[in-house]
Amino acid sequence: MKITEQDLKNISLLSKIKIDEETSDSLVKDLESILTMVNKMDELDTSKINPLTHPIDNTQNLREDIEKKDIEREKLQELSKEKDSGFYLTPKVIE
Amino acid sequence: MSELINLSLTDQILGLGDKAFSSKEITGAYLNEIKKKESLNCFISVFEEESEEKALIADENIAKNKARPLEGIPIAHKDIFCIKDKKTTCGSKMLSNFISPYSSEVFSKLDTAGAITLGKTNMDEFAMGSSNETSFYGNVLNPINEKLSPGGSSGGSAAAVRANLCSFATATDTGGSIRQPASFCGVTGIKPTYGRVSRWGMIAFASSLDQAGIIAKNAKDAAIALKYMSGFDQKDSTSLNEEVKDLQKEVDADQEHVIGIPKGLIENIKNDQVRDSFKNAISILEKDGAKIEEINLPHIEYSLPAYYVIAPAECSANLARYDGIRFGHRSESVSSLEDLYVNSRTEGFGKEVKNRIFIGTFCLSAGYYDAFYNKALKIRNLIKSDFDEAFKKVSSIAMPTCSNSSFELGSISDPVEMYEQDIYTIPANLAGLPALSIPSGTADEMPIGLQLIGNYLEEGRILNLANKFQKLTDFHEFK
Numbered sequence: 001m002k003i004t005e006q007d008l009k010n011i012s013l014l015s016k017i018k019i020d021e022e023t024s025d026s027l028v029k030d031l032e033s034i035l036t037m038v039n040k041m042d043e044l045d046t047s048k049i050n051p052l053t054h055p056i057d058n059t060q061n062l063r064e065d066i067e068k069k070d071i072e073r074e075k076l077q078e079l080s081k082e083k084d085s086g087f088y089l090t091p092k093v094i095e
Numbered sequence: 096m097s098e099l100i101n102l103s104l105t106d107q108i109l110g111l112g113d114k115a116f117s118s119k120e121i122t123g124a125y126l127n128e129i130k131k132k133e134s135l136n137c138f139i140s141v142f143e144e145e146s147e148e149k150a151l152i153a154d155e156n157i158a159k160n161k162a163r164p165l166e167g168i169p170i171a172h173k174d175i176f177c178i179k180d181k182k183t184t185c186g187s188k189m190l191s192n193f194i195s196p197y198s199s200e201v202f203s204k205l206d207t208a209g210a211i212t213l214g215k216t217n218m219d220e221f222a223m224g225s226s227n228e229t230s231f232y233g234n235v236l237n238p239i240n241e242k243l244s245p246g247g248s249s250g251g252s253a254a255a256v257r258a259n260l261c262s263f264a265t266a267t268d269t270g271g272s273i274r275q276p277a278s279f280c281g282v283t284g285i286k287p288t289y290g291r292v293s294r295w296g297m298i299a300f301a302s303s304l305d306q307a308g309i310i311a312k313n314a315k316d317a318a319i320a321l322k323y324m325s326g327f328d329q330k331d332s333t334s335l336n337e338e339v340k341d342l343q344k345e346v347d348a349d350q351e352h353v354i355g356i357p358k359g360l361i362e363n364i365k366n367d368q369v370r371d372s373f374k375n376a377i378s379i380l381e382k383d384g385a386k387i388e389e390i391n392l393p394h395i396e397y398s399l400p401a402y403y404v405i406a407p408a409e410c411s412a413n414l415a416r417y418d419g420i421r422f423g424h425r426s427e428s429v430s431s432l433e434d435l436y437v438n439s440r441t442e443g444f445g446k447e448v449k450n451r452i453f454i455g456t457f458c459l460s461a462g463y464y465d466a467f468y469n470k471a472l473k474i475r476n477l478i479k480s481d482f483d484e485a486f487k488k489v490s491s492i493a494m495p496t497c498s499n500s501s502f503e504l505g506s507i508s509d510p511v512e513m514y515e516q517d518i519y520t521i522p523a524n525l526a527g528l529p530a531l532s533i534p535s536g537t538a539d540e541m542p543i544g545l546q547l548i549g550n551y552l553e554e555g556r557i558l559n560l561a562n563k564f565q566k567l568t569d570f571h572e573f574k
Contacts, residue, residue, distance in 0.1 A: 003457075007457065010460060011453045011456050011457050011460075014456045014460060015411060015440075015452050015453060015456040016418075016433075016436040016437050016440050017437065017440050017441050017444065017449055017452060017453070018437055018438075018441040027450070027453070030450055030510050031450070031453060031454060031457070033509065033510065033511050034403060034450075034454055034510055034511060034514075035454075035457075036511075037399065037400055037403065037511045037514070038400045038403055038404055038458075038467065038471075039400070040396075040397065040399075040400045041397060041400045041401060041404075041467075041470050041471060041474055042470075043397075044394070044397060044474060044477070046470060046473035046474060046477070049473040049474075049476050049477060050473065050476055051469055051472030051473050051475075051476065052472055052473070052475045052476035052479060053303065053472055054303050054333070054527075055289045055303065055304075055475075055479060055525070055526055055527025055528075056288075056289055056290050056333070056335065056527050056551070060332045060333075061329060061331075061332050061333075061334060061336065063329050070197075072196070075196045076196050076421070076422075077421075078194075078196075079193065079194065079196065079421065079422035080420065080421050080422060080425075081425045082420075082425070088420050088421055090420055090432050090435055091429055091430065091431050091432050091434070091435055093431075093432050
C-alpha cells in the first residue's frame, strides 16, 4: 500500500504531530511496510462476522450515584504550567 | 546479607515470619544491589529513604504479630503505574515532569498488603516496544548478557527480577510486554485475564488489550503476588466482578491437565533450538501425566495484522489527551493554540509512539475505517471463537513465548521485524485470555520461554502447570 504526500499531510493534521521533511521518507517506508503486513487481513472474508470491540462480554460497571469528592481540583491543576483562578490558560484563540 | 536477595518471595515471606531476618536487612540489601547495578538502567526512580522507613514499620508489625500478607517484602513497580506524589513517566519525555495526584489500584493493593516499593522500573515509551530501546531514559541492559536486549516493554521489571534487585515486579502486557521480556531474562511472567486486575491509574496504551500482571522468580511467587493484586475495582469500568481464587493454594494443588498444541505450530517454528526446547518441554509435561491434544486455531496467523490495527487505533485515541495544557510536556515555543498542541506533542513523543499514533490515525480516518479497523475487529472475533472452541477440549494451550532468544541492542531497525517479536503472545491479548511465560531452555546461550495460555479466569490452572514444570526442571534457577 502506498502512502501519498496528501496522506502524510492528513495524518499530521489529524494527529497534531509535525512530520519532519528530513525524516518523512523513512516514515513513509515504515508506514508502508506496516500497512503491507496489515493487508494480510484481506485474505479473509469477514462479511458475515460481527466486530468484537472488547474481549470480555461484560456490562459496564456503574457505581451508586452518590456524591464523591475524590478529585481535588487544586492538586490536579498543580500539574499545569499555565493556570489562573482555577482555569487552564492557552494562547489566545479570539483576537 | 547478599544471600537474602537471592531468596524467592515464598522463602522471604517464611523467613520474615520466622524472624530469621528483618525487612530492614532485606530492603537494605536490595537498595545496595540497585546501586551496585545502576548501569543496567532498570530503574527510573528509586525511593531509598522511604523504603527504609517502611521497612522499620514492617518489622514492628511483624514483631507485634500484625504482619500483613506481603509485610516487608521489597518490590518494584513498572513506571506505568501511578503512585501518589511520585513521578510517573511511562518512559516518555511527555510525562517526565508528571507527579501523579493519585495512586493506581495495583499500587494501592500491594501497598495495603504490606509490600515496600523500592522504586519504579524502566520501560519502552508508553509501553510501545519490544526491546526497551524506545524509553526516553535509555534502554535497560539484559543482566545475563549486557550487549543484549532485556525485551520490552516491561524490560526494566524483568531485568530487575533477574538481577535480584527486587522480590518481584509489577508489569503490563498489551501484546506480550510481560511474557517476551520474561522469556528474554529467564524469569516467570504472567498476564492475567483481561479485567482481572484493575487498570485504574495504569497509563493507557490500548485499553481493550492492556492488562497488568507480575514478573517473578517462579510460578509459585507469581501466584502469591497476583493473588494480592487481583480483584474487582469499581473505578475500572471493565473490571471483572468475579471472586478472586486462592492462587497460592491452587498453584500447588493436585490438578490434571490437558494441553493443546495448535496444529502446524511445531513445524512452523523456524529456530531449531526454540523448536527442540518446546518439544522437550511438552514431553516433560506429558511424562508427568499431562494429556496432549492437537487443536485448531485457524485464524491465529491473522493476529499480528489485526493487532497492529487495533492497538495503534486505540493508542491514537488514548494519547490524544496529551495536549500540553493540563499536564505533561508543554512546548515553550508557542504562538497559537494549534502550536501548543502540535509543538508539545511533536517534542514530547518519541519516534515509535509517533509511528503508532500515525498508523492508528490513518486506520481510523475517513475512507479507511471499514477496511482496517472494522476488519481487524471482525478478525478479533474469529480469533476469540477459535480459542473458545479449543478450550472445550483442553485446559491450557502451549506455544513458545517468542520465536527467538534475546537479540543485540540496536540490531532490529525494521518496525515489522520488531513487531514479529510478539507473534506468539498477541493472540492471548486479542482474546483477553490469561497467559504466562516460564523459562524452558536456551537458544544461542540465552533463555527462552514456554508460553501457557489458559481459559478465562483460569490463571490458577496455568500457574499450577507452570509450577509442575518448575518442580521437574531447573531452567528457572538463576545460575
